[in-house]
Amino acid sequence: RKEVEQDPGPFNVPEGATVAFNCTYSNSASQSFFWYRQDCRKEPKLLMSVYSSGNEDGRFTAQLNRASQYISLLIRDSKLSDSATYLCVVNIESRRYGGATNKLIFGTGTLLAVQP
């Protein structure tokens, strides 16, 4: 089983639609969680962190369910410029070198195409 699993899509939606991405992770030791956005042939960029209480940034809402090991991202009123691949990322902390080290594990991403 992959450590981070996402539906690869593509999700084809019209402008103005609401779209939801889901992600599951297998390592219960995962400490923190993120959504990244990656445009075609570009580097990933941090979109938002994900907290158990849920967090919102404009049209974007992220949720975390630790009991189910499930993360979601909701995009409301989607724009053409939202077209990209959305990567679910978990941070696993381990104890080494007398302190903590962090490793990010990336999902394969979900492709979103917003149509005019």
Added chain:
Amino acid sequence: NAGVTQTPKFRILKIGQSMTLQCTQDMNHNYMYWYRQDPGMGLKLIYYSVGAGITDKGEVPNGYNVSRSTTEDFPLRLELAAPSQTSVYFCASSYGGEYFGAGTRLSVL
């Protein structure tokens, strides 16, 4: 503030050649990472470093080497390039979220 800078942006290698992918960051981050991304796939961690002088293997380290002599620089070395190393390579540095360089597109023919 340049962030994370990778060079070169593109490179074509012949099988068996060697090269070093350069990565430098000016944010004074302790954590630095090298990833590779194959078409339609997620990022796979090659090596990472938690500070100068300390490096560790990630998920796919075979065929690569790294060093971290300074906080700023984290070069990735390919000693004997193979076609399986054709990929896009991303360097990143971290402080509560990772900041990526623009990537190096490498083809091994």
